[in-house]
Amino acid sequence: MTELQEVSFDDIKHLVSERAISGENMLLNMGPQHPSTHGVLRLLLELDGETVVNCIPDIGYLHTGIEKNMEAKTYQKAEVMSDRLDYMNTTGNNLAYVMAVEKLVDLDVPERAQAIRVIIVELQRIASHLIFLAATGLDLAAQSIFLYCFREREMILDILELCSGQRMMTTYLRPGGLWRDVPPEFDGAVRDFLKIFPKRVDEYEALLTKNPIFVDRMAGIGILTREDALTYGVTGPILRASGVDWDLRKARPYSGYEQYDFDVPVLTKGDSYARYLVRIEEFRQSVRIIQQAMDKLPGGPVRSENRKFVPPPRSEIGVSMEALIHHFKLWTEGFPAPKASIYSAVESPRGELGVFLEGDGGPKPYRIHWRTPSFENLGVLPVLAKGHFVADLVAIIGSIDIVLGDIDR
Amino acid sequence: MGVEQKLGDMGIVTTTLEQVVNWSRTRAMWPMLFGLACCAIEMMAAQASNYDMSRFGMELMRASPRQSDLMIVAGRVSKKMGPVVRRLYDQMPEPQWAIAMGDCASCGGVFNNYAIFQGVDEVIPVDVYVAGCPPRPEALIHGVLTLYEKVGGEKLKDAVNR
Ligand code: SF4
DSSP states (O other), X not given: OOSOOOOOHHHHGGGSOHHHHTTSSEEXXXXXSOTTXXXXXXXXXXXXXXXXXXXXXXXXXXXXXXXXXXXXSOTTTTXXXXXXXXXXXXXXXXXXXXXXXXXXXXXOOOHHHHHHHHHHHHHHHXXXXXXXXXXXXXXXXXXXHHHHHHHHHHHHHHHHHHHHSOSXXXXXXXXXXXXXXXXXXXXXXXXXXXXXXXXXXXXXXXXHTTOHHHHXXXXXXXXOOHHHHHHTTOOTHHHHHTTOOOOHHHHXXXXXXGGSOOOOOOOSXXXXXXXXXXXXXXXXXXXXXXXXXXXXXXXXXXXXSOXXXXXXXXXXXXXXXXXXXXXXXXXXXXXXXXXXEEEEEEEETTEEEEEEEEEOSSSSEEEEEEEOHHHHHHHTHHHHHTTSBHHHHHHHHHHHTOOHHHHHO | OOHHHHHOSOSOOOOOHHHHHHXXXXXXXXBBOOOOSHHHHHHHHHHSTTTOGGGXXXXXXXXXXXXXXXXXXXXXXXXXXXXXXXXXXXXXXXXOEEEEEHHHXXXXXXXXXXXXXXXXXXXXXXXXXXXXXXXXXXXXXXXXXXXXXXXXXXXXXXXXXX
């Protein structure tokens, strides 16, 4: 079981060119524990000297069976799995999942809950981009940016912990609203962050944006044309860095995004540097969204009153027999969902994160499939890597910001 | 240690070889830079500014197994990854230690299914288990300190017989 499977040259012959078979080009294995593949990605590289001729990703080293596992759980309980898909964007995955469930069973979400969801998800987007910046910087030997980024990320995790009690795997967003209302300290914590963070973004830019070494290693590296981006189904900042103005928050607004005034950064160069710049600008736009959402945060409940789907608050259980029954039924049996299939998508920090959900009338999903952005974004790596040096490959992998949990599921 | 009090300040410490060896091993234990899943992000956080694991002799994470003493298995180990983890562990020079970070590496965590090893101890010997999904950086640091305690009590003759 724990023996490595030996792969002979004949098994991979069809993947490489004639020159590799004749021995003129060199085959090199990279990963799956390589420090700059951002997880357990494995690449088979065909090299002509230092130049990458061909790059073949080998995925599946983190295959977790999440989709299958979710089908074995009721709709509420399956949600904990969604956190663990794309672990940089945990609350964003929650949002995609709960929106799909809400669409399937036609459940309302109070306005306050929608606004708080937006705040939480935008904070998570910032945290995710911070890790992109930290990890890419580290790969390109910019050590200090790593320390700066994690300092701010801790502030965001503290806010998440304040709300949910957990730093990363919050499961704070629930079908029909939130787990509970935000605590009183939430307001101060978020406003502190909003006050500090824009200055910190300037700090990152001072470190990197005009840094000649960083620019040399990013600019002109891994150019993705608009046509290729569309052909390969790439989404997210990568697509927007290639000149396509497509952001689900604007194109198909959900959870009240249409009320907020923000810009979608679009650049046309399509190289690694442009992808970096798009993400830096998204920092600022996310701050704008959070600011507006905080300013007009409505009052009211944070969970739907529909007791057929949403468990009653704890306080009611002691005094109402009906609430007790609902609580009991929802947590043991779950709620039945109609026989139907739906697709709903959100804009994750990496692109379009979609959930296909099929109900069969019972309390468990019949089929759930995730359309994860990293998977499509990785597909374009061979195109980007072709003709570049091995050292540039590190910058390219960093700039497409893949998460292996998102790819392998 | 006690002679030096009688002799005065002579800059001499008397101790046993065993203690010196174990002390030096815990003061520069280099972990391997390799993460599997979500827990790896918290492992990075433990290395970064707020928690700064370098206070415990871990400022360097080595990307090569041949330069590292400690393997922190941070994340879920899939059936495809298990053999690779084993190969990496075997490549580390003696003495080597392993920490199973997180519920997945300790016992499979929330994933009781076909794809995940129900604990990395099915693949490699584990010295310390750290609970949590993911464990907080403090928890990881506690795990590391627990490992140091264990290393501090190691006997040289056990190492020879190992
Ligand atoms: S223990 Fe939790 S956080 Fe760690 S790898 Fe497993 S699912 Fe991810």
